[in-house]
Amino acid sequence: MESPLFPTQVFSDDFESVYEPSEDTFVLMDAIQQDLPLIQQIKPLVCVEVGCGSGAVITSLAKATDFNGKALSTTRKCGSVNGVEGCVQLVRTDLTQAIESRLSHSIDLLLFNxxxxPTLPQEVGVCDISGSWAGGVDGRQVIDRFLPTVPSLLSDNGLLYMIVVKENKISEICDQMKAINFQMTVVLERKAGAEHLMALRFNRCPVI
Structure with missing residues (x-):
């Protein structure tokens, strides 16, 4: 399966260690396609995907970060296979820690799957493949570490796209972001087996 906007050939010889593109990947890609006119309006120069995985999403965009070294290798190969290797810069880091000062208030398009x-807390952040999906209590442990960093990362007109499931307590995420002056929009919803996936978009609240 592939998004018509991103006819990307996915390359990996190690899907035992790297998250293989799945329905959540395609929901994110389809949300970007649906919002393309809005994204084009802000004329993004700096695009960052946190947790690039296979590289399927970021291959047609700009920058990628991942804590999983094998995911970075896979993304590099994916870019090479699709002829955009030089357009993707890879950073090995925990979330955005290594780039926060350098890219302060300069990211125009921020992507996060x-x-x-929801899992046991001790399953979060392990080095095997389960670390790519284990979210801890309510599936929120990694999300809740990431969201407070968004205001210092995004440019004034920057957009964050993030994948969630209903079990993540979406209304709480909305309130959490509203408290730091961001508004939330549900761009896309899709059922995939037992999961109710949503692609959320966040942007700074307009000045009244």
């Missing part, structure tokens, strides 16, 4: 599956 986090570990969102």
């Amino acid at each position: 986090p570990p969102y599956v």
Whole structure:
């Protein structure tokens, strides 16, 4: 399966260690396609995907970060196979820690398909493949670490796209972001087996 906007050939010889593109990947890609006119309006120069995984999403965009070294290798190969290797810069880091000062208030398009599956807390952040989906209590442990960093990362007109499931308590996420002057929009919803996936968009609240 592939998004018509991103006819991307996915390359990996190690899907035992790297998250293979799945329905949540395609929901994110389809949300970007649906919002393309809005994205084009802001004329993004700096695009960052947190947790690049296979590289399917970021291959047609700009920058990628991942804590999983094998995911970075897979993304690099994916870019090479699709002829955009030089357009993707890879950073090995925990979330955005290594780039926060350098890219302060300069990211125009921020993408995040986090570990969102509710699990035991001790399953979060492990080095095997389960670390790509284990989200801890309510599937929110990684999400809740990431969201407070968004205001210092995004440019004034920057957009954050993030994948969640209903179990993540979406209304709480909305309130959390509203408290730091961001508004939330549900761009796309899709059922995939037992999961009710949503692609959320966040942008700064307009000045009244």
